[in-house]
Amino acid sequence: MRDLTPKEKQDLARAALEARERAYCPYSRFSVGAALLCGDGAVVTGCNIENAAHAPGSCAERTAFVKAVSEGRRDFDAIAVAGGRAGREPEDHCAPCGVCRQVMAEFCGPDFTVLLVRSEDDIRAYTLEQLLPAAFGPMGGREVLS
Numbered sequence: 001m002r003d004l005t006p007k008e009k010q011d012l013a014r015a016a017l018e019a020r021e022r023a024y025c026p027y028s029r030f031s032v033g034a035a036l037l038c039g040d041g042a043v044v045t046g047c048n049i050e051n052a053a054h055a056p057g058s059c060a061e062r063t064a065f066v067k068a069v070s071e072g073r074r075d076f077d078a079i080a081v082a083g084g085r086a087g088r089e090p091e092d093h094c095a096p097c098g099v100c101r102q103v104m105a106e107f108c109g110p111d112f113t114v115l116l117v118r119s120e121d122d123i124r125a126y127t128l129e130q131l132l133p134a135a136f137g138p139m140g141g142r143e144v145l146s
């Protein structure tokens with residue numbers, strides 16, 4: 001895990017909390033925001049975007065990765081995730097779903113930092129390795145393609 005400074009963590013947490021306000025979640029009423037810190041310092045945000053047909057919906061984390069990768073970015077240091085019942089402050093540390101963890105593993109190494117944000121001052125830090133041990137990768141193992 002690249003050690004983020006306390007200010008970097010707070011800034012990323014704030015960006016995730018702000019992105020959460022843009023969630024489109026009329027079906028679950030559970031809003032999630034994500035903020036992805038790129039190697040060059042840029043921050044790409046995402047929110048969950050639901051759909052009446054359910055399956056086409058996207059999680060906040062995947063929205064951020066899809067935006068970033070489609071803009072040519074592939075170097076990532078950390079992601080902050082904040083989620084909870086829409087219209088309220090997060091009541092807990094919302095963890096990324098399994099599909100989002102797998103998407104992270106496609107582009108990020110085991111030391112990638114995942115911040116679970118309840119508030120700017122209540123952040124839990126994990127490595128991707130901790131959240132997705134023994135991940136499946138291109139050859140079965142967990143190497144990352146460049």
Ligand code: THU
Nearest residue numbers: 028030032048059060095096097
């Ligand atoms: N959700 C995310 O955005 N990220 C996760 O990692 C977990 C779940 C969204 C999907 C859906 O719109 C809502 O939260 C309820 O599951």
